[in-house]
Amino acid sequence: MTLGTVIPRTLLTWIGIAVLSGMGAVFAWNWTAASANWVEHTLVAQRQFSMLLSSAQDLELGQRGYLLTNDTVYLEPYERAKSSIDKIYSDLAVLVEDNDEQVATLKRIRPLIDQRITIIEDSLAHMRAGRTDEALAVPKSGAGKAVMDQLRSEIETAQNKEISLYNVRQDAFDRQKFWLLAALLSTLIASAGLALLSLIREKERIASLEQSSKTLALVNRSLERRVTERTEELAIERDRAEAEKERAEGLLRDVTHRIGNTLALVVGFLNLHIRHASDPMSIKTLTGARSRVHAIASAQRRINVTNDLDLVRIDSLVESVIGDLAATMNDDNIEIKVDIPPLLAAAQVATSLCVLTQEFVMNSTKHAYREGDKGLITVQLAKADKGSVLKITDDGRGMADDDDDGDGEEADEKDGREGLGAQIAKLLSRQFNGEISYQSVTSDAERPGTQVIVTLPDLKLTVAADEPHVDLEKAS
Structure with a gap:
């Protein structure tokens, strides 16, 4: 197994690790975000229960101030608390709708609040009618205190449950933060390993390209040398072919010249026979023969041969x-x-x-x-x-x-x-x-x-x- 085959496998492994780490980081992030939302949800519920208890206490505060002073100014906390209790209760109902125990607690709290408001309204009605003794007798009876103590107990129970939920969810959030950090760290390590492996791979590729370039240069020089040698050989062969062609042309010229000389000699012999002949028929015959030999000699002498001979x-x-x-x-x-x-x-x-x-x-x-x-x-x-x-x-x-x-x-x-x-x-x-x-x-x-x-x-x-x-x- 060579380095060239090991690196691709390692590269694939690191890519897989990086992908899995990234997916784990995304999952851990979503998980942690969900836990953080639940922690925040619990804190909001605690705050709403505290506001509900505070509003109930404001009801009593407004009642006492008015009964002691008979001044309606002191009823302002009472009126404000009375108008806000319904909204606080509705918000709590939405917040704890996923928790059956808290829903049951809210159902027990609502009648107590209504009962406490009824007792306070009764005392306030006596006070407005001028029946001060009867108005003061209502708080002294202890009925309102008993309802308030029970209401406070229910709210504290609900708050304690929210605190327990907060602790559980906070622990889960802390664990999820740890896994998120671990996933992020794994992703960083995988990315670093992948980058390092890519760098090694790139260096190897560059080295391979350099080696290929050197090999190509050697092959190129070898080819140039072979082309030069072959060109020289072709030049030698061309010169040799031209020399052979010139020799063939010279030989052809020599043969043509010799044939022409021979035919000229024949024409000369025929001329001698014509001059020494006395018979007209013989002269005509020899003259015809001379014309034909002269035509052959003329054609042979004037032949123009093209390059292919x-x-x-x-x-x-x-x-x-x-x-x-x-x-x-x-x-x-x-x-x-x-x-x-x-x-x-x-x-x-x-x-x-x-x-x-x-x-x-x-x-x-x-x-x-x-x-x-x-x-x-x-x-x-x-x-x-x-x-x-x-x-x-x-x-x-x-x-x-x-x-x-x-x-x-x-x-x-x-x-x-x-x-x-x-x-x-x-x-x-x-x-x-x-x-x-x-x-x-x-x-x-x-x-x-x-x-x-x-x-x-x-x-x-x-x-x-x-x-x-x-x-x-x-x-x-």
């Missing part, structure tokens, strides 16, 4: 590749417009999408317009409910029956053979599970225009946020 800005990439194509065409009559919102695509499919787009743009530049015609080719790429949609629209002569796809190979409809460009476009679109369709733009007979719609269900595009990216071309 997995996505590229496909809008700027397609615009750059088509811009390179327009520069190699050296034809101011044909305007190529790229209308693609900021989108992100996977880096591994970006080159294929650029080559696919270039195939359709090249096809439009070669077949949609006659030599010297002016026109506008629009490239659009957007997200769809399922995947993406690529649209290449021109305002040229429409879907003319032209068997040459511009790659130096003629399409033979009789044996179902397609041109090389169409085959490449189909192969690239299949990479995205795509389908190719054609439709006229207007009803103009001369220049209805053509729109190529390529649905690409497996091409997932993401709206680009305003975030920094790695420009591999500039970095290399």
Whole structure:
């Protein structure tokens, strides 16, 4: 059993003692007050009996003065006593109504008072009538004295009983005062003990709070130390991650640079073959191959990788590749417009999408317009409910029956053979599970225009946020 469990039990004990002592003090106070009231009641009764006896004596005093002097002035004590006796008697009847013996005594006193008044009135009547001898004979007869002696005896008996009651009640009052003092003292002792115990409890609580504060301070310092250590570890890990990222970016730049150099070398070899070739068909074939390799090199060189090194800005990439194509065409009559919102695509499919787009743009530049015609080719790429949609629209002569796809190979409809460009476009679109369709733009007979719609269900595009990216071309 610890001090923490002992103190609450002791505290409850002292609280119980204090409550009981307080209740005892209240009870003792009420008891003592009741005893004091009874003592006072007895004293009042004694005083009333004394007043009753005094009034009876005043009756005789007034009678004697008047009989001796025949002067009515001496009847004043008699008249005053006679008028006050009834009130004194009524007050006594109320005071002793709880005491049967005193009630019986009062009942014996009343006839004696009335009898004594009757005797006195008889003598006074003789005196007023001038019969002095007869008036004096009444007191001398001794009848009045006998009644008065009996009355005095009854009143003294009642007074003695009140004195006895007073003594008993005074003793009870003294005892109750003792118990009241004892209860008050017990209450004070219990209150003092309770206060002392509360003080001990408060000191213990303060000590516990101080100990808790010290423990909390130690834990806080420990946590701060751990947070500092963890922050340093995270800083080291962050620096390490940044270093790894920089290394990965450097490696990616190096790979891109090497691929670009390799493709540039291939383009150089194709240029050599074109310069040494004499057959027009071979020159067209080599020129088409060079354009496609150049598109791949252009896309690879211009890939801008975002911070996660997995996505590229496909809008700027397609615009750059088509811009390179327009520069190699050296034809101011044909305007190529790229209308693609900021989108992100996977880096591994970006080159294929650029080559696919270039195939359709090249096809439009070669077949949609006659030599010297002016026109506008629009490239659009957007997200769809399922995947993406690529649209290449021109305002040229429409879907003319032209068997040459511009790659130096003629399409033979009789044996179902397609041109090389169409085959490449189909192969690239299949990479995205795509389908190719054609439709006229207007009803103009001369220049209805053509729109190529390529649905690409497996091409997932993401709206680009305003975030920094790695420009591999500039970095290399």
